[in-house]
Structures are given as structure tokens and as C-alpha cells.
Amino acid sequence: MKLLKIMDGIEFTYNNSFNEINDIEIKDIAYNSLKCEEGYIFVAIKGETVDGHKYAQNAYERGCRVFILQHDIILKEDAIKLFVEDSRVALSKASANYFENPSKELKVIGVTGTKGKTTITNYVSEVLNAAGFNTGVIGTNGTFYNGISEKTVNTTPESYELHRIFRTMLDSGVKCISMEVSSGGIMMDRVKDVDFDVAIFSNISPDHIGPKEHPTFEHYLDCKTKLFKLAKHGIVNADDEYSEYVIKNATCDIETFSIEKESDIMAKDIVYSKEIDSLGVSFNCGIKNGEFPCYICSPGTFSIYNALAVISVCRYLKVDQDIMINALKSAKVNGRVEVLPLLPYATVIVDYAHNGISLQSILLTLKKYNPKRLICLFGSVGGRTELRRKELGDVASKECDLAILTSDNPDFEDPMNVINDIAKSFEGSDCEYIVEPDRKKAVEMAIENAKEGDMIIFAGKGHETYQLIKGERIPFSEKEIALNAAKKVLAEKEKTLFA
Numbered sequence: 001m002k003l004l005k006i007m008d009g010i011e012f013t014y015n016n017s018f019n020e021i022n023d024i025e026i027k028d029i030a031y032n033s034l035k036c037e038e039g040y041i042f043v044a045i046k047g048e049t050v051d052g053h054k055y056a057q058n059a060y061e062r063g064c065r066v067f068i069l070q071h072d073i074i075l076k077e078d079a080i081k082l083f084v085e086d087s088r089v090a091l092s093k094a095s096a097n098y099f100e101n102p103s104k105e106l107k108v109i110g111v112t113g114t115k116g117k118t119t120i121t122n123y124v125s126e127v128l129n130a131a132g133f134n135t136g137v138i139g140t141n142g143t144f145y146n147g148i149s150e151k152t153v154n155t156t157p158e159s160y161e162l163h164r165i166f167r168t169m170l171d172s173g174v175k176c177i178s179m180e181v182s183s184g185g186i187m188m189d190r191v192k193d194v195d196f197d198v199a200i201f202s203n204i205s206p207d208h209i210g211p212k213e214h215p216t217f218e219h220y221l222d223c224k225t226k227l228f229k230l231a232k233h234g235i236v237n238a239d240d241e242y243s244e245y246v247i248k249n250a251t252c253d254i255e256t257f258s259i260e261k262e263s264d265i266m267a268k269d270i271v272y273s274k275e276i277d278s279l280g281v282s283f284n285c286g287i288k289n290g291e292f293p294c295y296i297c298s299p300g301t302f303s304i305y306n307a308l309a310v311i312s313v314c315r316y317l318k319v320d321q322d323i324m325i326n327a328l329k330s331a332k333v334n335g336r337v338e339v340l341p342l343l344p345y346a347t348v349i350v351d352y353a354h355n356g357i358s359l360q361s362i363l364l365t366l367k368k369y370n371p372k373r374l375i376c377l378f379g380s381v382g383g384r385t386e387l388r389r390k391e392l393g394d395v396a397s398k399e400c401d402l403a404i405l406t407s408d409n410p411d412f413e414d415p416m417n418v419i420n421d422i423a424k425s426f427e428g429s430d431c432e433y434i435v436e437p438d439r440k441k442a443v444e445m446a447i448e449n450a451k452e453g454d455m456i457i458f459a460g461k462g463h464e465t466y467q468l469i470k471g472e473r474i475p476f477s478e479k480e481i482a483l484n485a486a487k488k489v490l491a492e493k494e495k496t497l498f499a
């Protein structure tokens with residue numbers, strides 16, 4: 001593609017005459033020097049850790065001659081330097097141009113919020129697929145379309161990857177995209193040139209605040225709110241304390257959903273139910289001109305909110321109501337409140353709750369099903385703030401009957417260090433706790449000691465299939481470990497029965 005076509009809509013100055021850049025043909029764009037080749041543009045980004053300008057020479061040595069820069073640097077004379085105010089912003093527009101603006105040809109649904117992004121995006125995709133819209137998903141669990149999946153580094157990928165994924169999906173017949181839009185993604189201009197049809201706001205609570213993330217809660221909220229300036233239509237949880245702020249700052253039309261406050265789509269007559277392989281909730285969904293019954297096989301109030309967001313998307317896209325109701329009934333997400341049908345006498349759940357707020361929300365939800373004992377196995381990420389550990393510990397020690405403290409991506413930190421921080425919350429609490437830093441042994445112990453009526457939640461790892469230890473992702477499948485342990489326990493029980 002011609003360089004000037006890639007630079008279309010980007011303000012820049014340059015160190016050569018116009019004629020020289022007019023005819024340049026570009027093979028591809030790279031923001032990492034190690035990916036550069038002859039014919040590429042290198043976009044130098046001032047990162048959180050290093051300044052990409054430092055690697056321009058490396059890109060040059062790899063054959064690259066066109067550079068998008070924020071400031072001048074020394075390079076050989078044949079280097080073409082294009083100066084922009086903000087390289088990330090330029091990368092976003094250049095990537096959209098290079099991939100020929102695929103998001104304009106797709107229906108893109110973006111979900112933002114502290115909790116519920118992965119769940120809602122996956123529900124949306126299941127329901128829209130059932131309704132015949134071929135839908136791709138982009139988020140924490142990776143990318144999925146037409147049975148193909150790929151891992152992603154970020155929940156919301158960098159703009160270049162994002163437009164590349166859109167293009168690949170579009171060319172494979174995908175019509176809709178259901179994607180997670182993290183506040184970090186908005187802050188780093190990864191979605192600036194995405195043409196969103198729908199924006200969803202699930203909820204907000206303090207999270208991702210600190211060095212390298214958001215300086216304040218207000219900054220975090222403002223980042224999320226920006227999505228409603230990029231979309232044509234907004235869907236907002238009216239029960240959230242900050243919903244009015246989001247609506248006030250939106251530039252699109254809005255539909256609201258709720259359980260408590262008056263809104264466009266309301267859930268009422270809520271009933272919680274428990275089956276051997278699922279915990280679910282049914283409710284009546286009230287809309288302007290009537291109501292209809294819904295069931296979702298995931299427990300708790302938060303599952304209703306997630307379902308309402310999906311219902312609102314379906315209304316906007318005019319999905320047949322019966323198809324939507326049926327698809328919602330069986331919608332499930334890998335590692336999100338996933339009930340494993342392992343033991344006939346106890347309920348085992350794998351979940352991704354890894355901070356105080358989400359752990360509290362899932363534990364309070366499970367308590368509504370009156371377990372004999374609520375047992376929570378969890379740890380906390382190494383190298384992060386003590387506050388996260390305290391919040392997790394405080395919640396578990398208040399809500400559980402037994403906690404099993406173990407490792408969760410310790411990385412370079414000693415797992416016992418993290419566990420000892422969490423254990424402080426149990427001093428003076430009625431909740432018993434056991435320490436087992438080896439997560440495999442901890443899972444086995446939980447399964448082996450499960451009793452009639454217990455509810456056991458393995459919190460934190462969710463969909464992850466690794467344990468991050470000293471910078472390396474060591475394969476670790478919590479579900480497989482639990483399954484093998486359960487098989488062993490059941491076989492032993494059968495042996496004693498027939499002995």
C-alpha cells in the first residue's frame with residue numbers, strides 16, 4: 001500500500017521533499033523493531049518500560065527506511081522520518097488504513113466495565129451465532145471465530161493487532177464482533193479508530209488504579225466513558241452508581257437495563273435454581289410493551305445483569321426473541337462460574353474471581369444456594385500490591401466456612417510471602433484456613449475432603465491453563481487436576497462399597 005494512503009488522516013511533518021514520500025510502497029507496519037523488515041514502517045512508541053525510539057536504529061538495520069516518530073533521532077540519511085504528536089494515535093489510524101478499515105464493514109459490539117466483560121462478550125457471541133450472525137470474540141480469553149482460536153497478550157489488543165484480527169475475521173465471513181474494551185485499551189488509544197456499533201457498560205468499581213495503570217478512579221471512569229463517544233448506540237446498567245455519569249457524557253443514544261431502578265429493560269420475579277451440573281437463575285424480563293421469561297445457567301444477580309445486557313444487544317440487532325431466549329438458556333463461558341459435574345454429593349466451581357470485589361460477588365451468590373460448607377481455594381498474583389491480598393483475604397475470611405490458601409501466578413515472588421499476607425485477614429475470624437502452596441496438591445486436597453452439601457470454589461485461574469512461575473508460563477490445568485482427583489475419589493468410594 002502507498003505510504004500516503006496509510007498516513008491518510010494523520011497530521012505529520014517530514015524530513016524529505018513531498019515527491020520522495022509520494023511514491024513509497026509499504027509492505028507492513030511494525031511497532032516492535034524485532035518485527036521490522038525491508039519495506040516496513042517502524043512506529044516508535046514511548047512505552048511504559050522503554051522508549052521505542054531507542055530501537056529505531058535496530059529497525060533500520062533490519063531494512064526499515066520509513067519511521068513514524070514523536071521526536072528526531074539520529075539515523076542514516078536515507079531514513080524517512082515522519083513526525084507526529086502521538087505515535088500510538090498514529091499507529092491506530094495507520095493500522096485502520098492499512099487493513100482498509102474492516103470495522104466499518106463489521107457490526108462491532110464493545111463491552112466495558114470492571115466486571116462482566118468476558119462473560120457478556122461470550123454470551124453475545126453465543127446468542128448472535130444462534131441467530132445466524134457469524135460472530136467473532138476478542139478478549140481476555142483470546143480471539144475466537146469460525147472454530148479458530150488464538151491467544152492474545154492483552155484483553156484489548158494493540159490497535160495494529162486489533163485491525164489485523166478484524167480484517168482476518170471479516171475475510172473469513174464474520175459479520176459481528178463482540179469485544180472486550182478494557183480501560184487500559186482506551187487509555188492507550190488501541191480502539192480510537194474502531195467503528196463501534198454498540199457500547200455496553202456493565203459496572204464500575206475501583207480497580208486498575210496504580211502505577212502503569214490509572215492515576216485515579218476518575219481517570220479510570222473517564223476512560224470507560226470514552227467508549228460511548230465512539231459508538232452509535234449505548235447500553236448501560238442503570239443500577240450502577242456511575243451510570244448517570246456515563247449517560248451524561250455519551251454522544252450516542254442509550255438503552256438502559258436494571259433490576260432495581262426504573263429502566264428500559266428490567267428483570268423481575270427472580271428465582272435461583274440448582275442442578276447437578278449448573279447453578280442458574282430465572283426471571284421475567286420486562287420491556288416497554290410486555291414481558292417474557294428468561295433462564296440463564298449461571299448463578300446470581302450479576303448473571304442477570306449480564307443477561308440483560310445481551311437482551312438489549314439482541315433488541316438493537318432485532319434478533320428473534322425465541323432464538324435469543326433459547327440461546328441464553330445454554331450460554332456458558334470457559335472458567336467463569338463454571339460448574340464441574342465431578343462429584344454427585346458436592347458442587348465444584350471454577351471461577352476467575354481474582355480480586356476482592358469479584359470474589360465477594362461470587363461468594364455471596366453461592367451463599368444464596370445454602371451450601372452446608374462454602375469452601376474457597378485461592379491465592380493472589382505475585383509482585384502486586386498487598387492491598388489486593390488483603391481484600392481477597394478479608395472477603396474469604398468473612399464469607400467462607402473454610403479457605404484453602406495457595407498459589408496463583410506467583411511469578412518472581414515466594415508463594416509463601418503472598419499466602420502469609422492473605423493469612424493476616426484470618427486472624428480472629430471464624431473461618432478456618434489451610435495452607436498448601438502447591439496448587440495441584442491444594443486442588444486434590446479439596447476434592448478428596450469434599451463432603452455432602454459442600455460447595456467448593458476454585459477462584460482465580462478461570463480459563464488460564466498455566467501457572468506463572470519466575471517469568472515462565474508452566475502448563476497447569478485446574479479442571480484436569482480436579483477431574484482426575486474426583487475420578488480417584490469416586491473409584492475409592494466404589495471399592496469400599498463393594499469390599
Ligand SMILES: CC(=O)N[C@H]1[C@@H](OP(=O)(O)OP(=O)(O)OC[C@H]2O[C@@H](n3ccc(=O)[nH]c3=O)[C@H](O)[C@@H]2O)O[C@H](CO)[C@@H](O)[C@@H]1O[C@H](C)C(=O)N[C@@H](C)C(=O)N[C@H](CCC(=O)O)C(=O)O
Nearest residue numbers: 031032033047048049050052055154155156158182183184
Ligand atoms: C503497562 C502496559 O500497559 N504495557 C503495554 C504496552 O507496553 P509498553 O508500553 O510497556 O511497551 P514497552 O515494553 O515499554 O516498549 C515500548 C515500545 O518499544 C518497542 N520495542 C521494545 C523492545 C525492542 O527490542 N524493540 C522495540 O521496538 C515495543 O514494541 C514498544 O512499542 O503496550 C503493549 C502493546 O500495546 C502492551 O502489550 C502492554 O501491555 C502489557 C502486557 C500489560 O500488561 N498491560 C496491561 C496494563 C493492560 O493493558 N491491561 C488491560 C486490561 C486491564 C484493564 O482493564 O485496563 C488489557 O487490555 O490487557
Ligand SMILES: Nc1ncnc2c1ncn2[C@@H]1O[C@H](COP(=O)(O)OP(=O)(O)OP(=O)(O)O)[C@@H](O)[C@H]1O
Nearest residue numbers: 114115116117118119302336337352353358361362
Ligand atoms: N456483571 C458482573 N458483575 C460482577 N461480577 C461479575 C459480573 N460478571 C461476572 N462476574 C464475576 O467476575 C468474574 C470475572 O468475570 P468476567 O471475566 O466476565 O469479567 P471481566 O470484566 O472480563 O474481568 P477481568 O477484567 O478481571 O478479566 C466472574 O468469574 C464472576 O465471578
